[in-house]
Amino acid sequence: MIIATGSVDINEATKLAQEAKANASDNLKKVSGKFDTMLNGKITQSIYNPGQVGDTNNHQKGDLWIVTDSSGYTGTATKMYIYDGTAWQERRWDQQALSVKQLSALTANLGTVNSGTLNSVEVFAKNLTLDVGADSGDETTGELDGDSGHNPRTWSGKVSQGMGVNFNHGLMHMNAQNNNNGHYDATYIGPNDIKVRETSQLDPGSGLFGRVDITSSGIIIGTSWNDIKQTHLNSDGGVFVGGQLNSLDGIKAGGLRTGWQQDCSISSVSGTDIYFHTESGSTVDLHAGDIISHGHTLKSTLSSKRSISDISTADALAKVNSTDIKQWQYKDDDNSKIHIGPIIDDVNKLGNKKYSIPNDLINQVGDETGLNESNALSMTMAALQELSKRNDQLSQRVTELERKFNNAK
Numbered sequence: 001m002i003i004a005t006g007s008v009d010i011n012e013a014t015k016l017a018q019e020a021k022a023n024a025s026d027n028l029k030k031v032s033g034k035f036d037t038m039l040n041g042k043i044t045q046s047i048y049n050p051g052q053v054g055d056t057n058n059h060q061k062g063d064l065w066i067v068t069d070s071s072g073y074t075g076t077a078t079k080m081y082i083y084d085g086t087a088w089q090e091r092r093w094d095q096q097a098l099s100v101k102q103l104s105a106l107t108a109n110l111g112t113v114n115s116g117t118l119n120s121v122e123v124f125a126k127n128l129t130l131d132v133g134a135d136s137g138d139e140t141t142g143e144l145d146g147d148s149g150h151n152p153r154t155w156s157g158k159v160s161q162g163m164g165v166n167f168n169h170g171l172m173h174m175n176a177q178n179n180n181n182g183h184y185d186a187t188y189i190g191p192n193d194i195k196v197r198e199t200s201q202l203d204p205g206s207g208l209f210g211r212v213d214i215t216s217s218g219i220i221i222g223t224s225w226n227d228i229k230q231t232h233l234n235s236d237g238g239v240f241v242g243g244q245l246n247s248l249d250g251i252k253a254g255g256l257r258t259g260w261q262q263d264c265s266i267s268s269v270s271g272t273d274i275y276f277h278t279e280s281g282s283t284v285d286l287h288a289g290d291i292i293s294h295g296h297t298l299k300s301t302l303s304s305k306r307s308i309s310d311i312s313t314a315d316a317l318a319k320v321n322s323t324d325i326k327q328w329q330y331k332d333d334d335n336s337k338i339h340i341g342p343i344i345d346d347v348n349k350l351g352n353k354k355y356s357i358p359n360d361l362i363n364q365v366g367d368e369t370g371l372n373e374s375n376a377l378s379m380t381m382a383a384l385q386e387l388s389k390r391n392d393q394l395s396q397r398v399t400e401l402e403r404k405f406n407n408a409k
Helices: 010-031 313-322 373-408
Strands: 035-038 043-046 064-068 077-083 088-091 127-130 164-168 171-178 184-189 193-199 208-215 218-222 230-234 239-241 325-328 339-342 362-365 368-371
Touching (some): 313 373
Parallel strands (some): 043 064
Antiparallel strands (some): 077 088, 193 208, 208 218, 218 230, 230 239, 325 339, 362 368
């Protein structure tokens, strides 16, 4: 039993008690809404770190404090603390200990995520950006594993430098610097196209060294943005070469066209002859307009011929005389061009032909019908021989008649 001595002012004691109650109420209002506790203080959720609010709970070792980005139960957890019996210690999940089969979220602002190896069954992401570096193969030579001696290169591309690999809504964009030559290489992969660029600077619009565009319609290869200086491999089988087409083993094609938008030529780089023949070596026919050359040589060696026989020079002369020689213009000619020669009547039926020409002078090449100039020249030579022979005969007769006339005098 405690016996108080002296006097006690009841009114003063009541006043002190009321002030203490008011102070406690004010402190409660100040911390109200700053944190929520569960399981009698074992778990605390707050928008503040421990020690930043008036937490009066008697925490025990192992208590958990979770910091969120907003009050209530709809925020996102940003930090985690565990009480060690004396103070709060911040804790993080170890990336090797965190095993997630499927991670998905409608909205997630993770900031910077540092990890070692991420093993996952499926990763769903709208945007993923990675650094580019030589992490596999021989980092000294740049050769990839199993690719010894083939184009050794190394690249470096840091996200912090505006490079790296970016996957955005299913599209891939990679930028990196070639450590061998200092050029910047870029690759774009979309649902229906692949684009490869090599430029002098990181900006794709800077000096272009080379580009490749691959789409479902074909492949374009070039060293400039000019269509004339590009190579096109079209999906319909067509090939367009804007520069030189070089080959060490011949050019095999179903068709070869030159001269798109500017004059082009087919030339031999080494100065050797150019041959047009089948893969087996047989010669092929050429279809062209006007041919301008320094000369024309017709193959006529004995070793290349068979079934040789004589022709009648009289028949040759008769055929030449029966050939109608006209002048004309082709339908696609301009008015400045005039042609002279035989006409092959491919309009009227046999028996009603308007123009006459012997069959020996007609050449059929596939669906094309034309004049056999070689036969025409040779037949003309035979006709001249016949005329020369007849002229000699006439000369002899004239000479004989003159002799008889002179003797008669």
